[in-house]
Amino acid sequence: MKMNEGVEWAMHSCVNLSWLPGEAVTAKRLAAFYNLPTAYLNKQLQALARAGIVSSISGPKGGFQLARDPRKISLLDIVVAIDGADDAFRCTEILKAGPGANPKADYVKTCQISRAMRAAELTYRRELAAQTIADIAEQVLAEHPDAPDNTRSHFANLTV
């Protein structure tokens, strides 16, 4: 069980974008910031755009920017946008193949194992839903007060 690597990239990129409000940043520049493969990061940003987390602009002077307030973008939003909304544990209702099975029963909901696994994933998602990009940015700011300015100047000095 492993999550898409793009989730990490997307989260860091969103934090960076939160420090460049109203500015369209190209995928090339976002990738150069962390030495990431441009085309692949672009793919992740497209997924964020489809989910309505960032807005994209084509052409020269184009790029990506946050589509809404960072306080309204949770880590779960990003995970769902890139990694999909499906649960990691997939109940295939094997009880249906067992003895004494009720063909009309919804074992996804009634099977105790399925319930326990889904409950655990629910707490996981709740944790992620409670953390926003703004929260992360605030925590970074508390530890490194000059991080936003450094980020902005680094983007300004990028040659690509």
Added chain:
Amino acid sequence: MKMNEGVEWAMHSCVNLSWLPGEAVTAKRLAAFYNLPTAYLNKQLQALARAGIVSSISGPKGGFQLARDPRKISLLDIVVAIDGADDAFRCTEILKAGPGANPKADYVKTCQISRAMRAAELTYRRELAAQTIADIAEQVLAEHPDAPDNTRSHFANLTV
């Protein structure tokens, strides 16, 4: 992000084994119970054996049985045994490639995004660690009081 399908099979099989204490059940019979592919279920049971969750006996009259009290087997134990102990979210420390990075810093622990993701997974694992095979069996028993007897008789009547 998807979890190994074998996790579901292993959990159901462990519950069944908890109702057949002291009896060695072959992978073939456990697979027949839910119409699962025998060889593949065998592979999962091997993983459980390596993790010390079940004990295996070779040869005729051989098979698998729980290696310890079902109250001491958590759902997390099974997930770890089959799906591995690694976190789903892998922090690759992309901050190291960014500007102003400290080469000696351990960003897995200090990066706020990494911390948030790991904290969420921790709650997930805690939930799973709190649920045991005995708990599941008890919940099933409460809803279907005759489940253990039905399971035992079905295993007894299996032709394979």
Added chain:
DNA sequence: GAAAGCCTACTCGGATACTTCTTGTCCGAGTTCATCAGG
């Protein structure tokens, strides 16, 4: 000199290969039990 049209350069977007992991299968090592030969 000003305005309109064209052209170039640059961006995102989706379609396309490649690698890794999950899924599924097979045959060998080891063990138990039944059988058979010998005392």
Added chain:
DNA sequence: CCTGATGAACTCGGACAAGAAGTATCCGAGTAGGCTTTC
């Protein structure tokens, strides 16, 4: 009749393919701005 060795059948165990998903890349559709041409 009893004891021991032998062989066959059955089990787990790890090594071996097939398929799906994640990873990485490329080229086309569309746009903004600058340049040229014309009035």
